[in-house]
Amino acid sequence: MFSLFPALVSGSVADRSALRFGDRSLTYAELAVSAGALAGRLDGAGRVAVWATPTLETAVAVVAALLAGVPAVPLNPRSGETELGHIVGDSAPTLVLAAPGDALPAALGALDRIDVDVRAEAVSAGPDAEPGPVLDPGAPALVVYTSGTTGPPKGAVVPRRAIAATLDALADAWRWTGDDVLVHALPLFHVHGLIIGILGPLRRGGSVRHLGRFGAEGVARELDAGATMLFGVPTMYHRLAEALGEDPGLAKALGRARLLVSGSAALPLHDHERITAATGRGVVERYGMTETLMNTSVRADGPPRPGTVGVPLPGVGLRLVEDDGTAIAWYEADGTPAGAHDGESVGEIQVRGPNLFTEYLNRPDATAAAFTADGWFRTGDMAVLDPDGSVRIVGRRATDLIKSGGYKIGAGEIENALLEHPGVREAAVAGEADADLGERVAAWIVPADPGAPPSAEELADHVAGSLAPHKRPRTVRFVAALPRNDMGKILKRELPRD
Ligand code: MCA
Ligand code: AMP
Numbered sequence: 001m002f003s004l005f006p007a008l009v010s011g012s013v014a015d016r017s018a019l020r021f022g023d024r025s026l027t028y029a030e031l032a033v034s035a036g037a038l039a040g041r042l043d044g045a046g047r048v049a050v051w052a053t054p055t056l057e058t059a060v061a062v063v064a065a066l067l068a069g070v071p072a073v074p075l076n077p078r079s080g081e082t083e084l085g086h087i088v089g090d091s092a093p094t095l096v097l098a099a100p101g102d103a104l105p106a107a108l109g110a111l112d113r114i115d116v117d118v119r120a121e122a123v124s125a126g127p128d129a130e131p132g133p134v135l136d137p138g139a140p141a142l143v144v145y146t147s148g149t150t151g152p153p154k155g156a157v158v159p160r161r162a163i164a165a166t167l168d169a170l171a172d173a174w175r176w177t178g179d180d181v182l183v184h185a186l187p188l189f190h191v192h193g194l195i196i197g198i199l200g201p202l203r204r205g206g207s208v209r210h211l212g213r214f215g216a217e218g219v220a221r222e223l224d225a226g227a228t229m230l231f232g233v234p235t236m237y238h239r240l241a242e243a244l245g246e247d248p249g250l251a252k253a254l255g256r257a258r259l260l261v262s263g264s265a266a267l268p269l270h271d272h273e274r275i276t277a278a279t280g281r282g283v284v285e286r287y288g289m290t291e292t293l294m295n296t297s298v299r300a301d302g303p304p305r306p307g308t309v310g311v312p313l314p315g316v317g318l319r320l321v322e323d324d325g326t327a328i329a330w331y332e333a334d335g336t337p338a339g340a341h342d343g344e345s346v347g348e349i350q351v352r353g354p355n356l357f358t359e360y361l362n363r364p365d366a367t368a369a370a371f372t373a374d375g376w377f378r379t380g381d382m383a384v385l386d387p388d389g390s391v392r393i394v395g396r397r398a399t400d401l402i403k404s405g406g407y408k409i410g411a412g413e414i415e416n417a418l419l420e421h422p423g424v425r426e427a428a429v430a431g432e433a434d435a436d437l438g439e440r441v442a443a444w445i446v447p448a449d450p451g452a453p454p455s456a457e458e459l460a461d462h463v464a465g466s467l468a469p470h471k472r473p474r475t476v477r478f479v480a481a482l483p484r485n486d487m488g489k490i491l492k493r494e495l496p497r498d
Contacts, residue, residue, distance in 0.1 A: 004141075004164060005067075005203060006203075006205070008028060008031060008063075011029065013028050013178060014027065016206075017207045019031065019056055019059050019060075019198070020208070020209045021056045021209075024056050026056065026060070028205070031063065035067055036067060042064060042114075047070070047143065048096070049088065049111065050065070052194070053102065057099035057118060060116055061097035066160070069139060071141060071142065072097075073087070074142065074194055075088075080463075080465045082467060083152070083153070085107045088107050090155055093111060094112065098113060138159050138358070139160055140159055140358065141162075142157075142195070143158070144194075146290040147410035148410050149411065151412060153413070154366055155360060155361035156361075157358045158357050159357070161354050162293050162355050162356060163199060165355045166355040167203045170294055173297045173313055174229075174299075175301060176200070178204045178206045180201065180207075180228045181227045181228050182197065182206065182209070184210060184230065185213060186233070191293060192263060192264050195293065196231060196294070197210075216239065216240055220247070220254075223253040223254065229258060229259045230257055231261050232262060233262065233263070234406065234438055237283060238268070238436055240254065240275065251279045254275065255280050260275070260282070260284065262285050263286045267306075282306060285298055287381075289379055291357045291370065292357070292379065294313055294355060295349070295351050296313060296391050297311075297313055298310035307392065308390035308391060308392045311331075311335070315353050315355065317351060318350070318351050318391070319331075319350050320339075320340075320348065320383060322348075327347075329345065329347065335389075341388075342384075343387060343392070345384060346384055346395075347383070348378060348379065348382055348397060349382070349393075351376065352375055380401070381393055399431075400430075403438055404431070404439050404440055405470060407470045409441060411429040411430060414473065415428065417463045417467050417471075418443060418462070420462075423452075423453060424447065426446035427443060428443070428482050428495060429442065429443050434474070437474075441473045441475075442473060442476075444477050444479050444482060444495050445459065445478050446478075446479060446480065453478050456473070456475075456476035460472040460474070
């Protein structure tokens with residue numbers, strides 16, 4: 001029998017805390033009733049949008065949609081008009097699920113709304129609410145929007161099978177059980193925070209404590225109070241590393257964790273070293289992508305391998321491929337590394353396995369381009385294999401993709417938004433190294449009126465309001481002209497940097 005949440009159905013951990021957000025929480029028994037009742041109301045809905053604030057309501061809404069077999073589209077509640085309009089137009093949800101009292105923007109005004117009133121759902125449903133039917137593993141579970149180099153974000157259709165496969169593979173790599181208590185503060189509209197951070201503990205029958213908002217204090221408090229694992233993006237670990245110097249209690253708290261996991265971007269060695277030196281704990285890195293969920297991880301029961309993303313997870317096929325399509329390194333069926341695992345030969349990471357997405361919604365062209373003729377997914381990430389088989393990511397194929405704070409941001413999307421501003425004649429966007437964010441979004445602007453350019457703040461607000469705050473340029477430079485080649489293409493490497 002295929003069930004995403006065996007612990008919800010079996011009642012085996014009925015009294016255990018499943019979810020806690022601030023001072024509000026649900027046990028497994030309460031979640032089964034609450035999400036089961038909401039699932040009953042979703043029966044027959046097409047896709048449903050979820051207003052994905054970092055709250056109990058979002059978790060209950062997504063679990064309910066999964067129980068009902070209705071694909072859910074998590075929405076960033078900070079998305080601006082253009083971004084939200086695109087996602088709603090593209091995914092065409094029939095309903096939006098939101099917490100009572102949440103004000104929804106005009107782009108969602110035409111949709112029917114169901115208020116996810118956690119307590120009322122539980123009370124009105126009574127004890128008889130049943131988790132929904134057993135569903136086809138290939139059926140779509142979630143549509144998660146992710147940026148590309150150009151154009152608006154694409155909706156990656158994630159099947160139920162991929163969620164189960166990735167979470168079970170992580171359970172193996174991390175020795176993750178129902179006894180684990182996870183603390184995290186990630187947003188709930190991306191794979192990391194929602195699938196790994198919320199659905200992960202629920203699939204194991206364990207507990208999650210969400211901080212609502214990231215801060216070293218909250219992390220330390222929860223680890224001191226018995227949490228066993230922490231998931232975060234490198235910016236969060238960087239901030240923890242910075243705080244360690246002034247806060248000996250934080251070092252103790254981090255040292256108590258069974259597992260500290262970082263992902264979504266590379267954690268610099270300096271931060272690895274500072275955290276390990278102060279806490280005695282290494283940070284484990286795992287590597288994934290919206291389209292593939294998780295591909296590799298450093299194993300909890302293996303040697304620490306800072307600077308690498310570990311080895312392929314059970315069930316994941318991984319190879320490194322050169323530009324001409326030649327595979328230069330891969331793993332045999334028993335997991336042994338083969339080919340050039342010399343720590344030097346660079347190839348693109350290609351993957352296959354049950355963890356992969358099905359398609360980009362409404363984008364057969366982009367879906368076809370994402371796979372090789374023999375069915376491997378092209379990640380666009382460049383890596384080497386170390387002699388022990390660990391994957392070391394060394395770069396990215398597309399320079400027009402920026403990873404800032406763990407968010408993927410397409411340069412083209414920001415350029416288009418900037419060009420809509422009346423004060424902008426030409427715009428170029430690129431990533432710049434940033435100690436806190438990994439990379440920050442930088443913009444070069446040729447103003448429409450050189451005598452009266454718009455302010456940097458105005459342009460940042462414009463992008464934040466149209467797309468999302470995390471996509472706003474953090475540095476804006478005004479230039480007389482953009483460097484271009486004979487074909488008129490912008491030469492981003494020649495953009496002036498301070
Ligand atoms: C500032 N703010 C603004 C503006 N300026 N709002 C509107 N207009 C402006 N001009 C507000 C922000 O909304 C926010 O509000 C506050 O100021 C601070 O925002 P910001 O500067 O963006 O915060 P930050 O310091 O940059 O955030 C760092 C962060 C964040 C907390 C680490 O980047 C983050 O949560 N990253 C997680 C990314 C993630 O989950 N990625 C997973 C995708 P307020 O203060 O009210 O909040 S990758 C993935 O899923 C794959 C599968 C994988 O491998 O994991
Ligand atoms: P997203 O499309 O937002 O899901 O981001 C996926 C991308 O994040 C991958 O293609 C990688 O470039 C990057 N990424 C995720 N985890 C790691 C990691 N541990 N180290 C380096 N890059 C990572």
